[in-house]
Amino acid sequence: MDGNTGLRAAYWEGDEYVVLDQLELPGRVSHLRLTSPAAVREAIVSMRLRGAPLIGAAASAGAALAFRGADAPLPRPVVASVCASLASARPTAVNLTAVLDEMLSFYDAEVAGCASGAAQFALMQRRSLELHWRDRDRNRRMARHGADRLRRLLPGRKLRVLTHCNTGALATCGYGTALGVIRALHEDGALEMVWVDETRPYLQGARLTAFECAEEGIPHTVITDSTAAFLMARGMVDAVIVGADRMARTGDVANKIGTYGLAVSARHHGIPFLVALPVESFDAHASSGDAIVIEERSDDELLVCNGRRVAPVGTRGLHLGFDVTPGALVSAVVTEHGVLEGPIQEEHLAVFMDHRARGGDRP
Helix, strand or coil: CCCCCCCCCCEEECCCEEHHHHHHCCCCCCCEEECHHHHHHHHHCCCCCCCCCHHHHHHHHHHHHHHHHCCCCCCCHHHHHHHHHHHCCCCHHHHHHHHHHHHHHHHHHHHHHCCCHHHHHHHHHHHHHHHHHHHHHHHHHHHHHHHHHHCCCCCCCCCEEEEEECCCCHHHHCCCCCHHHHHHHHHHCCCCEEEEECCCCCCHHHHHHHHHHHHHHCCEECCCCCHHHHHHHHHCCEEECCCCCCEECCCCEEEEHHHHHHHHHHCCCCCEEEECCCHHHHHCCCCCHHHHHCEEEEEEHHEEECCCCCCCCCCCCCCEEEEEECCHHHHEEECCCEEEEECHHHHHHHHHHHHHHHHHCCC
């Protein structure tokens, strides 16, 4: 985490990748030391490490760890196999495959000809570090664009902003996407309150977003997911801002389950609904939201809480990790390159899709 807490969600320390175990928060701060691609993959699958930008960055570390301790150079089929395994960890976040494609391209261009596995590891680790730094820089720029856009809503007034899931330093390599925008508002003295959806069933809002806000003194209040629409009706929400794991060419966005309902409620009550995401999260291959694969997770994550079953034995659960919000409901998209005003249409995304096709802002 940037700011005064000193917490970081994931980072390199020597030849180990150190990950803050987010399943233990907020009660306990503990770290995992990962030394293999399989360990990184397991951390992503189990959601000990989560958030689309951070998943992508961590995958770069996983790819680099394939070379850790290797005496002989690794051939391309081995590297491609490692990347494919990491890419399958979670299907919805496009950042995962985007970063792994970059790592494989970097291997082809810079690493394949090295004379030793140690030399290969040094180069792949360096590239992974560059990708971590790039994400942190993107977030800073995105936050400034988004904060400036929101401050124009009610000039001279502090804003009450509602957010969903966790999109801060714990979901990125530092600062955050949607929560980064909120953090920038707070630094500007332009924030009155953050309404934090608890975000069932993993409670990323109550556990993680509230944790970040508490650590940095950002005024916040946790609400049940089902409270949000009523607060809008009471005139207690000035704007909604969320992140996204993938955006299709039509502007449809996949984000944590519950986002679509927030967008519908915001439209009904005339409240701006903003999405903050890096250009890396644009998927030029997805013709619409219908083309986005929605992860379905174990129903145990829904039906069991703190080791205790909360539904009768024999009852089934449906735990969709994400939903899709139509681009027509998005008031604006905030990226590191600027703000795209809605309603979002495919032709408006051309400039950002071009950035995506060219690999964004490679350091």
